[in-house]
Amino acid sequence: MRKRLFMLMIGMIAILVLSACGPKSQGDVVSELDKKQQELSGYKVKAKMTLQMGTDPHEYDVEIWHKDPEFYRVNLQNTSKEQNQMILRNEEGVFVLTPALNKSFKFQSDWPQNSSQAYLYESLIKDIVDDKEAKFKETKEHYVFETKTRYQNNKMLPYQEITLNKKDLSPVSVKVMDSDRNSLVTVDFSDMDFKATFEKNDFNMQKNMTGATLDKTVMADVKDKDFSVLYPEEIQGASLVGEKAVETEEGKRVVLTYEGEKSFTLVQEKETVMPATAGPTYITGEIVDLGFTLGAQTENSLTWTVDGVEFMIASNDLSPQEMVEIARTVQAEPVK
Numbered sequence: 001m002r003k004r005l006f007m008l009m010i011g012m013i014a015i016l017v018l019s020a021c022g023p024k025s026q027g028d029v030v031s032e033l034d035k036k037q038q039e040l041s042g043y044k045v046k047a048k049m050t051l052q053m054g055t056d057p058h059e060y061d062v063e064i065w066h067k068d069p070e071f072y073r074v075n076l077q078n079t080s081k082e083q084n085q086m087i088l089r090n091e092e093g094v095f096v097l098t099p100a101l102n103k104s105f106k107f108q109s110d111w112p113q114n115s116s117q118a119y120l121y122e123s124l125i126k127d128i129v130d131d132k133e134a135k136f137k138e139t140k141e142h143y144v145f146e147t148k149t150r151y152q153n154n155k156m157l158p159y160q161e162i163t164l165n166k167k168d169l170s171p172v173s174v175k176v177m178d179s180d181r182n183s184l185v186t187v188d189f190s191d192m193d194f195k196a197t198f199e200k201n202d203f204n205m206q207k208n209m210t211g212a213t214l215d216k217t218v219m220a221d222v223k224d225k226d227f228s229v230l231y232p233e234e235i236q237g238a239s240l241v242g243e244k245a246v247e248t249e250e251g252k253r254v255v256l257t258y259e260g261e262k263s264f265t266l267v268q269e270k271e272t273v274m275p276a277t278a279g280p281t282y283i284t285g286e287i288v289d290l291g292f293t294l295g296a297q298t299e300n301s302l303t304w305t306v307d308g309v310e311f312m313i314a315s316n317d318l319s320p321q322e323m324v325e326i327a328r329t330v331q332a333e334p335v336k
Contacts, residue, residue, distance in 0.1 A: 264315035
């Protein structure tokens with residue numbers, strides 16, 4: 001009897017050991033992520049972001065700093081161009097900086113809480129925790145989730161695959177996908193530092209603008225560069241009915257007029273390098289990630305800058321999402 005009882009106890013212990021060492025359930029991992037987010041005081045991480053927009057992929061080096069609770073510094077550098085942009089959130093608000101132009105925009109926005117952000121760790125955790133229908137699988141080294149996204153102005157990217165390191169739940173990669181599960185945006189993370197420290201002025205707008213504009217060659221290239229007229233491939237069924245060039249103090253402004261059920265105007269003109277003393281331009285709108293650059297969107301307009309040229313779509317007929325779709329297809333080849 002004692003022997004049988006002893007063997008039964010040994011068996012129960014073995015079962016407990018095996019279960020403790022076995023694979024974690026989706027609920028276990030979600031709970032750990034939720035706890036990690038609550039305990040997170042800040043981090044620094046680097047990433048490589050690749051966007052499959054148009055015929056050629058666009059690659060960006062991204063550096064992300066986050067200090068709890070609401071301080072952010074996201075620096076995006078196009079790997080094939082000199083010009084970079086930065087999203088900054090501090091106690092004064094949300095800013096988008098274009099250092100090569102000495103230009104800054106201040107937004108009335110609750111970014112980044114208002115949408116999914118593929119390069120922000122805590123945004124990925126929120127997407128995982130909030131999606132009760134998320135798919136889950138475990139590999140030898142990783143946990144992989146497929147969740148719905150929370151993009152407000154881009155319904156074309158409804159899903160994302162998030163891969164996490166099993167050791168510390170750090171982000172490994174994110175694939176943002178269309179409705180057919182084709183990956184259009186990929187983010188590969190590296191150098192994750194959960195114990196990052198910050199200087200007092202690391203999130204100061206003026207310090208970041210000054211530090212990023214030390215390379216005067218970049219600013220000179222932008223100032224001296226002319227531009228060619230670009231046309232959108234996606235025109236929402238409208239037709240190009242007018243193209244007008246107007247001379248300005250800085251060079252030229254080109255106005256393209258599209259008419260149809262979804263009429264709109266596309267304006268493009270050479271940007272100016274602002275004086276070093278210039279303050280931020282205030283915008284009542286939202287930051288929009290167009291993939292190749294950051295845009296500023298209001299109810300009836302979308303503005304963005306590429307290579308020293310400012311573009312603006314204005315329309316009373318287009319939805320915010322439709323404006324984004326058009327902006328993402330503006331190409332060098334004239335498509336009329």
